[in-house]
Amino acid sequence: MLGIRVFVVVDNTPADPIRPGELGEYEMIVRINGKNEEAGKAQTLLDLVENQDYHSQRVVVEYNQRIIPQQDWQKVNLAENDNIEIISFMAGG
Amino acid sequence: MSDFLEIGGKKISHRLFIGTGKFASFNLMRQVLEKTQCELCTVAVRRVDADQQAENILDYIPKGCRIMANTSGARNADEAVRIARLAQAAGSGNWIKVEIVNDNQYLLPDNLESLKATEILAKEGFVSLVYMSPDLSMGRRLIEAGAAAVMPLGSPIGTNRGLQTRELVEIMASQLKIPIIVDAGLGRPSDVCQCMEIGCAGVLVNTAIAISVDPVATAEAFAQAVKAGRQAYLAGMAEKSKSARASSPLTGFLR
Numbered sequence: 001m002l003g004i005r006v007f008v009v010v011d012n013t014p015a016d017p018i019r020p021g022e023l024g025e026y027e028m029i030v031r032i033n034g035k036n037e038e039a040g041k042a043q044t045l046l047d048l049v050e051n052q053d054y055h056s057q058r059v060v061v062e063y064n065q066r067i068i069p070q071q072d073w074q075k076v077n078l079a080e081n082d083n084i085e086i087i088s089f090m091a092g093g
Numbered sequence: 094m095s096d097f098l099e100i101g102g103k104k105i106s107h108r109l110f111i112g113t114g115k116f117a118s119f120n121l122m123r124q125v126l127e128k129t130q131c132e133l134c135t136v137a138v139r140r141v142d143a144d145q146q147a148e149n150i151l152d153y154i155p156k157g158c159r160i161m162a163n164t165s166g167a168r169n170a171d172e173a174v175r176i177a178r179l180a181q182a183a184g185s186g187n188w189i190k191v192e193i194v195n196d197n198q199y200l201l202p203d204n205l206e207s208l209k210a211t212e213i214l215a216k217e218g219f220v221s222l223v224y225m226s227p228d229l230s231m232g233r234r235l236i237e238a239g240a241a242a243v244m245p246l247g248s249p250i251g252t253n254r255g256l257q258t259r260e261l262v263e264i265m266a267s268q269l270k271i272p273i274i275v276d277a278g279l280g281r282p283s284d285v286c287q288c289m290e291i292g293c294a295g296v297l298v299n300t301a302i303a304i305s306v307d308p309v310a311t312a313e314a315f316a317q318a319v320k321a322g323r324q325a326y327l328a329g330m331a332e333k334s335k336s337a338r339a340s341s342p343l344t345g346f347l348r
Contacts, residue, residue: 058149058151089151
């Protein structure tokens with residue numbers, strides 16, 4: 001009978017954090033309406049709203065808890081883990 | 094017509110306010126708002142779903158009907174203030190229905206948090222209409238805090254059970270100097286008529302209209318009941334009596 005030996009290697013050293021560009025296809029992750037999403041090619045808030053196909057005339061954008069007027073969307077450069085809320089009116093009583 | 098309601102410096106003559114939730118379509122909602130000549134409707138503020146935004150509710154609200162956002166979803170004063178600011182940025186102006194609920198079963202409002210929110214919003218120039226559990230003292234405090242109107246509930250939201258809080262609302266209507274708009278639970282035209290008869294300034298109805306078989310006809314019935322109740326209140330109704338009082342002469346009997 002063949003003896004099977006199982007070796008378990010315990011590696012306690014923490015994994016290096018993945019750095020931007022390290023994996024070649026790295027994309028920045030931002031939080032949009034409570035969900036983590038890849039920012040894609042978007043660099044500014046304006047890019048993001050347009051890429052996500054929101055009707056930009058009809059939404060309000062809150063960026064890290066601050067309401068950003070539409071004319072300023074292009075001035076806001078996105079950063080990792082930004083928290084973005086895209087808000088509009090819905091039916092309600 | 095010289096009988097109008099004044100809130101935040103604006104005059105309103107149609108005292109039936111309509112919530113926009115639960116209609117089968119935006120088109121149907123528009124017909125209801127048009128047919129009743131509604132001057133104030135409510136909307137909610139929510140996260141946009143990128144996949145489901147083909148139509149925008151604002152396109153279906155007739156000109157002449159003011160849009161008032163509510164702060165539904167807020168569980169405390171800070172969340173309500175945040176929603177109010179977002180609504181203002183989204184273009185609904187400075188009117189806000191302060192609605193703070195942290196009871197998921199009965200959806201009853203948190204009066205104390207509503208008071209805190211009203212204080213903050215008044216300083217920021219908002220015209221606050223405050224959804225509340227009917228309470229005279231809290232009504233007075235809300236006025237001090239800068240509320241433009243108070244909105245005591247008739248019965249829990251969406252229940253169509255009518256003016257269960259009549260005694261308390263009637264006391265508020267007789268004592269408070271700002272408009273009392275009964276909100277929530279009004280299910281029948283007779284309910285809104287009662288609200289107006291006891292001196293309330295207006296009513297807000299949503300579910301009872303939106304989920305009826307024919308919302309346009311139902312809304313018209315509610316609008317007529319609001320007018321009837323208001324007219325009766327202004328007319329000064331006769332007092333009630335426990336014993337009978339003959340309406341025919343008590344002399345000249347044929348006997």
